[in-house]
Amino acid sequence: xxxxxxxxxxxxxxxxxxxxxAAWVGSRRHLPELVLSARNAALAVAILLTVAVTLEVxxxxxxxxxxxxxxxxxxxxxxxxxxLTALWGSxxxxxxxxxxxxxxxxxxxxxxxWDRMQRLMPYVIVVTQITLSFFxxxxxGGWALLAAPxxxxxxxxxxxxxxxxxxTNPFFQLDFxxxxxxxxxxxxxxxxxxxxxxxxxxxxxxxxIPFAFAIAALITRQTGDMWIRxxxxxxxxxxxxxxxxxxxxxxxxxxVLGWGGYWGWDPVENAALMPxxxxxxxxxxxxxxxxxxxxxxxxxxxxxxTYGLVIFGTFLTRSGVVSSVHxxxxxxxxxxxxxxxxxxxxxxxxxxxxxxxxLRSENELDSILSREAFFLFNNLLFLAVFFVTFWGTLFPVVxxxxxxxxxxxxxxxxxxxxxxxxxxxxxxxGVAPLMPxxxxxxxxxxxxLLWPLVAALVTTAGLFILGLRAFTILPGTQARVLPxxxxxxxxxxxxxxxxQEFGRGVRVRHSTTGEGYGRALCHxxxxxxxxxxxxxxxxxxxxxALGIIGTNFFEVETQQSLAVGxxxxxxxPLTGTYSLTYQGLGLRPAPAxxxxxxxxxxxxxxxxxxxxxxxxxxxxxxxxxxxxxxxxRHSLAEDLYxxxxxWEDGGNRATFKAYVEPxxxxxxxxGIVFIMGTAIAAWPAPARDRQPATAPLPGRPVTAQPDxx
Amino acid sequence: xxxxxxxQPEPKSRAENRRPSRTARYFPCRVHNSSxxxxxxxxxxxxxxxxxxxFLLLCFAMPAFAQQPTADDINAVASNLTCPTCTxxxxxxxxxxxxxxxxxxxxxMLAQGYSQPEILDYFAARYGDHVLQVPPARGFxxxxxxxxxxxxxxxxALLAYLVRSWSRQPAPAPLxxxxxxxxxxxxQRVEQDLEGWTE
Numbered sequence: 001x002x003x004x005x006x007x008x009x010x011x012x013x014x015x016x017x018x019x020x021x022a023a024w025v026g027s028r029r030h031l032p033e034l035v036l037s038a039r040n041a042a043l044a045v046a047i048l049l050t051v052a053v054t055l056e057v058x059x060x061x062x063x064x065x066x067x068x069x070x071x072x073x074x075x076x077x078x079x080x081x082x083x084l085t086a087l088w089g090s091x092x093x094x095x096x097x098x099x100x101x102x103x104x105x106x107x108x109x110x111x112x113x114w115d116r117m118q119r120l121m122p123y124v125i126v127v128t129q130i131t132l133s134f135f136x137x138x139x140x141g142g143w144a145l146l147a148a149p150x151x152x153x154x155x156x157x158x159x160x161x162x163x164x165x166x167x168t169n170p171f172f173q174l175d176f177x178x179x180x181x182x183x184x185x186x187x188x189x190x191x192x193x194x195x196x197x198x199x200x201x202x203x204x205x206x207x208x209i210p211f212a213f214a215i216a217a218l219i220t221r222q223t224g225d226m227w228i229r230x231x232x233x234x235x236x237x238x239x240x241x242x243x244x245x246x247x248x249x250x251x252x253x254x255x256v257l258g259w260g261g262y263w264g265w266d267p268v269e270n271a272a273l274m275p276x277x278x279x280x281x282x283x284x285x286x287x288x289x290x291x292x293x294x295x296x297x298x299x300x301x302x303x304x305x306t307y308g309l310v311i312f313g314t315f316l317t318r319s320g321v322v323s324s325v326h327x328x329x330x331x332x333x334x335x336x337x338x339x340x341x342x343x344x345x346x347x348x349x350x351x352x353x354x355x356x357x358x359l360r361s362e363n364e365l366d367s368i369l370s371r372e373a374f375f376l377f378n379n380l381l382f383l384a385v386f387f388v389t390f391w392g393t394l395f396p397v398v399x400x401x402x403x404x405x406x407x408x409x410x411x412x413x414x415x416x417x418x419x420x421x422x423x424x425x426x427x428x429x430g431v432a433p434l435m436p437x438x439x440x441x442x443x444x445x446x447x448x449l450l451w452p453l454v455a456a457l458v459t460t461a462g463l464f465i466l467g468l469r470a471f472t473i474l475p476g477t478q479a480r481v482l483p484x485x486x487x488x489x490x491x492x493x494x495x496x497x498x499x500q501e502f503g504r505g506v507r508v509r510h511s512t513t514g515e516g517y518g519r520a521l522c523h524x525x526x527x528x529x530x531x532x533x534x535x536x537x538x539x540x541x542x543x544x545a546l547g548i549i550g551t552n553f554f555e556v557e558t559q560q561s562l563a564v565g566x567x568x569x570x571x572x573p574l575t576g577t578y579s580l581t582y583q584g585l586g587l588r589p590a591p592a593x594x595x596x597x598x599x600x601x602x603x604x605x606x607x608x609x610x611x612x613x614x615x616x617x618x619x620x621x622x623x624x625x626x627x628x629x630x631x632x633r634h635s636l637a638e639d640l641y642x643x644x645x646x647w648e649d650g651g652n653r654a655t656f657k658a659y660v661e662p663x664x665x666x667x668x669x670x671g672i673v674f675i676m677g678t679a680i681a682a683w684p685a686p687a688r689d690r691q692p693a694t695a696p697l698p699g700r701p702v703t704a705q706p707d708x709x
Numbered sequence: 710x711x712x713x714x715x716x717q718p719e720p721k722s723r724a725e726n727r728r729p730s731r732t733a734r735y736f737p738c739r740v741h742n743s744s745x746x747x748x749x750x751x752x753x754x755x756x757x758x759x760x761x762x763x764f765l766l767l768c769f770a771m772p773a774f775a776q777q778p779t780a781d782d783i784n785a786v787a788s789n790l791t792c793p794t795c796t797x798x799x800x801x802x803x804x805x806x807x808x809x810x811x812x813x814x815x816x817x818m819l820a821q822g823y824s825q826p827e828i829l830d831y832f833a834a835r836y837g838d839h840v841l842q843v844p845p846a847r848g849f850x851x852x853x854x855x856x857x858x859x860x861x862x863x864x865x866a867l868l869a870y871l872v873r874s875w876s877r878q879p880a881p882a883p884l885x886x887x888x889x890x891x892x893x894x895x896x897q898r899v900e901q902d903l904e905g906w907t908e
Contacts, residue, residue: 259802
């Protein structure tokens with residue numbers, strides 16, 4: 001079975017290479033049959049990889065420990081569900097899974113756009129299949145073929161290359177059959193972690209489609225907004241997946257890692273955040289190209305950058321260049337990634353320079369008080385946050401290489417620099433929707449901004465005065481009241497504008513059609529999905545910011561050691577003083593490979609009992625790895641979050657860490673709103689509504705020739 | 710019954726032996742009394758008593774943690790240090806043996822009256838700057854802060870310049886309303902209605 005899987009992935013590699021060559025030659029020499037054959041090859045790659053993935057899953061489920069990967073990530077005691085998810089639990093399997101997702105994306109894009117995008121399609125196939133070939137060559141160990149000649153040249157790296165094959169090939173066979181496997185990393189046995197990688201991968205590989213269309217547009221000089229219209233929904237889907245992946249990752253970290261936080265500015269977290277930042281900038285700036293035919297070069301730069309960062313992200317994760325809690329085992333495939341990344345970026349940039357003449361702007365910027373100008377500022381801020389993150393992530397490497405000094409850049413740096421930048425972004429997010437294209441009249445703008453400004457001032461002043469009083473009880477928090485009040489003022493400003501925008505639309509609809517307000521709201525959103533879906537995404541961002549500011553500024557924590565019967569107290573900035581009384585420690589039923597010890601704590605707030613918490617310590621026997629599982633008491637105001645850090649004397653005395661995380665649940669609620677908003681914005685319109693989109697819009701010059709006819 | 714191996718050694722300090730109130734320990738009343746008695750004997754004894762008096766006054770002015778620091782006091786310092794053996798975890802959250810020892814050391818130093826910056830300096834001098842969560846702003850490390858700031862300011866300046874130079878040209882077409890691109894007829898009507906509503 002393993003041999004069959006390996007054969008399938010090898011054949012997929014050959015076909016992917018064939019498809020890219022055939023598509024290129026077929027397009028250059030005008031041989032439609034060859035292009036068609038390339039298309040079919042691309043579809044066959046998807047089918048072959050589906051077979052390979054199915055076989056790998058069967059190997060995992062049946063516990064075929066002779067296959068190295070199966071022995072690494074599963075063991076006999078694991079439930080089948082976790083055996084299934086072990087597919088993306090380590091390097092080799094996740095590579096296969098990644099390639100499979102990409103091949104499916106490509107197949108879907110090829111099938112959907114084939115008739116409409118005849119000119120671009122061959123090059124889309126070339127770009128995607130080359131990318132796919134790279135990943136497949138890692139799986140099939142094609143690079144190990146280089147090992148022998150390299151060794152002949154006296155390069156010692158060759159042996160590493162050879163050894164790596166075992167870690168990148170999910171079908172690699174051992175010479176013997178181990179009695180049992182090691183099992184999945186305990187940290188990954190959480191359903192947040194089960195959903196997080198596939199969703200994040202979907203986001204990552206999804207960006208290959210807009211990138212491939214962009215490159216195809218450059219090659220064929222079809223640089224109008226046709227490609228942008230085509231890939232808009234693909235980009236949104238990729239972006240949505242990436243956003244969901246990030247949110248799920250945060251949720252997992254919060255629920256599993258036991259430090260009360262959800263984002264640590266870890267290199268790998270940053271690696272996933274960076275393409276999201278540039279991708280978000282891209283999503284905003286393509287709107288200008290769609291509406292006004294401007295910033296074409298800039299959009300190309302953004303999509304190349306985003307795709308480059310996707311590859312860079314996988315490079316960071318898999319190469320061990322930057323140490324991180326997320327990195328897969330150190331491996332020698334790093335240099336290969338770097339070469340692939342450099343080739344991709346350099347080729348794209350050279351191509352872009354060569355095609356600058358067909359990327360001229362069709363319009364000029366009219367005023368600084370216009371949506372175009374504000375989108376540009378939005379782009380600048382996103383790129384600034386990206387740059388800070390990039391620089392902070394790579395600084396340890398740069399510092400060691402150039403300055404010769406080791407350094408670590410921790411969360412304080414990122415929070416201090418990115419915090420104000422993100423606040424400015426929220427401010428822009430508030431104002432920008434009020435800006436019309438081209439030029440705004442000052443009087444009208446002033447009138448629209450009146451109430452939001454009042455809301456901002458009232459919120460800031462109110463929180464500042466109330467906050468100072470509330471926080472005198474907590475030492476060391478006074479200094480945070482002013483920045484937090486300002487942040488919340490900005491949020492109130494942006495929120496008021498969005499409510500006002502919805503209100504305007506509903507009122508207009510109510511007066512013109514006579515519908516009730518509820519109905520009017522539904523129709524308003526349904527008829528203008530992009531606009532109001534976008535607003536909903538902004539509402540999600542505001543709610544997420546509410547939680548982020550709450551936890552960053554007003555988290556309270558304490559660590560205390562308690563004998564049975566003793567209590568610790570922790571004072572929340574919002575609700576009252578919790579008192580946690582230690583009742584004892586005991587073993588609890590758990591799966592065979594886990595020894596589970598739970599502490600019992602009764603909780604009361606301001607003297608009234610509010611429940612019992614069971615912070616837990618799981619010891620994974622095969623892996624010899626302990627894991628702390630926090631116990632939480634959720635409410636909309638805050639979470640009480642408790643872990644048991646250790647115990648002595650058979651459990652008569654134990655050490656607890658307790659956290660109060662104000663407003664943290666708004667982060668998850670905001671995430672759901674955010675996802676709903678994106679889904680509304682990306683939802684395909686019914687066919688009759690879509691019709692006019694193929695015809696040029698009234699009132700704008702037509703330069704791009706739709707290439708289908 | 711419960712495996713001793715998983716237990717994390719107790720942090721040095723306990724909740725229950727928190728420092729007693731400072732005033733009870735260091736109230737200089739008694740010192741004054743004794744020095745008053747000694748005053749009548751030789752000058753040397755007088756001098757010594759003055760010094761000891763000053764010393765005790767100094768103790769009085771010492772940081773609050775001059776007694777037994779709590780786990781929270783220790784964590785407040787430890788969260789500025791990075792675990793040297795694992796990756797990316799700060800010492801306050803790290804469960805490894807090394808970090809437990811480091812926290813104990815921080816507790817000792819706090820009890821001896823060292824301040825947070827002094828303790829961080831001690832660890833940085835002993836183990837290297839990379840044990841700090843953020844490198845100190847000197848030498849090459851300054852670039853960590855300088856480069857993003859410079860890039861952002863430059864970007865803003867460039868953008869402001871571009872926007873100004875573009876918008877100085879006269880607008881080629883009438884503004885707002887007629888030329889406004891809208892997604893469909895309905896939205897156009899909404900937009901037109903909105904014009905009336907807001908005016």
